[in-house]
Amino acid sequence: MKISLITELDSFDQVKERWNSLVDNDPYSTVFQRHEFIKSWWKAFGGSSELMILVVSDKGGRIMAAAPLMLSRRYENLLPQRVVTLIGSDNWAADYSVFPFDPDFPEAARMIFDWLNIHRETWDQIVIKNVPGKALSLKGLEEYFSLWHYPVCRNRLQDAPTILFNKLEDPEKILRKKSLVRHFNYFKRNGELNFTEVSEACLIKPFMEDFFSQHIERRRAAGDKSQFLQKSQREFYYSMLTEFDGSGILKFSVVTFNDQPIAFHFGFQYKLRYYWYKPTFNPALSKHSPGEVLLRFLIQSALEKDLREFDFGAGSEKFKYRFANHIRKLDELRIIDSAIAYAAFCGRAGLRQVRSWLLGRESN
Known part of the structure; x- marks a missing residue:
């Protein structure tokens, strides 16, 4: 060697x-x-x-x-x-x-x-x-x-909290958690709710500026600054679109309500593991938690694909512990x-x- x-x-x-x-x-x-x-x-x-x-x-x-x-x-x-x-x-x-x-x-x-x-x-x-x-x-x-x-x-x-599906007796029980069901049902009752996941760069690029803007507004509403105010951060995400294109690894998700995007997620699927990486949602709708609606869709998608894990990644945000059954x-x-x-x-x-x-x- x-x-x-x-x-x-x-x-x-x-x-x-x-x-x-x-x-x-x-x-x-x-x-x-x-x-x-x-x-x-x-x-x-x-x-x-x-x-x-x-x-x-x-x-x-x-x-x-x-x-x-x-x-x-x-x-x-x-x-x-x-x-x-x-x-x-x-x-x-x-x-x-x-x-x-x-x-x-x-x-x-x-x-x-x-x-x-x-x-x-x-x-x-x-x-x-x-x-x-x-x-x-x-x-x-x-x-x-x-x-x-x-x-x-x-x-x-x-x-780094995560969900190991094979360690759960009934993995779909997560989807029946009260908060997820309540917020999901609110949007279902009041209009047309849809979830789309794509991997091709050509299909993702039209959403990127809205994705950045939504994250900037969400962080501003929380009294914080978005990373996407920095040009280098936006370039990083655009570069990932190009580099991962054709691999099927990058997964970009959109939740729409009455044809308007209320939540986005920029993540990855690799080795039967879904990576929760960069979510965002419309802060004007925070009362009804579109972020949790997004999370429910993503976990459901991971289960339907028979993935082994839904990885929340690095970070000790409280909401992760409500769903995780393993902590790295x-x-x-x-x-x-x-x-x-x-x-x-x-x-x-x-x-x-x-x-x-x-x-x-x-x-x-």
Whole structure:
């Protein structure tokens, strides 16, 4: 096996099929590790950062492990730092962060860890957000750098509630929850209520500006600012339309009432799992909860497709717990190659560990 460093987007495009094949077959990888998502994010937000994508391949060119990384220069605790992060996790766009790898070849993931260790003069910190607790590749990364006496900090960030349908005796009971039925019936009684789901970019694009506007109005009504006020965020979503087009993974949903859109959802369906990603609804109708009507339609659709899971994704919003029957725990993993930075990050509690860290590093 050999390891390669990709620093240009064109080179990343050349490995798209082999990359996605690895992600498809890795049980821990999610839609956020797909080439389409990574490329879309990079085009919108990469800016002055540097691509640092690592790929481990066998003699036949099959990718055995990968790390979609980037290098950014920024200040952390008032210190200038060179920070390696997983593409998509820096601004919370990716709900889950893992290194895709073939579990039958753990040595391939080890080659990525070795590369990062050997090239430690190029970075000061590795910071990965939204790490699922059971992600083997990131657990391996944590254990590897701990053995090399790097300061490793792992902190709980947030929950990721989900519905595992196979763990429910009667999955359709969710659809009969009083609040969902009440709001659904209100619209059914008072007009024509319809739900449409599409995957083709040409069918989604005509709705995008209304989708953005509705989200902006919804957040304004809540006393907040929508992410879609930023041009880069709108570009990110348009890019995903283009990149995922033809894959069937991107799912855009529209709920109409009397032929007027009252709710939208921009999500994904991948590996028998539906991803609740970006919902919005008309705030003028909030009294009748069009968001819950949308949710009922989406869960019903997932059940009709015989999906295994309806994933609410990262975030601890209260409504998710009303429906979820399983909670994933998401962490931040931080590996630091600077005693000063470690002390600044951990405060006084970390100062005692700096001396033992330095002694350990000197012995290796």
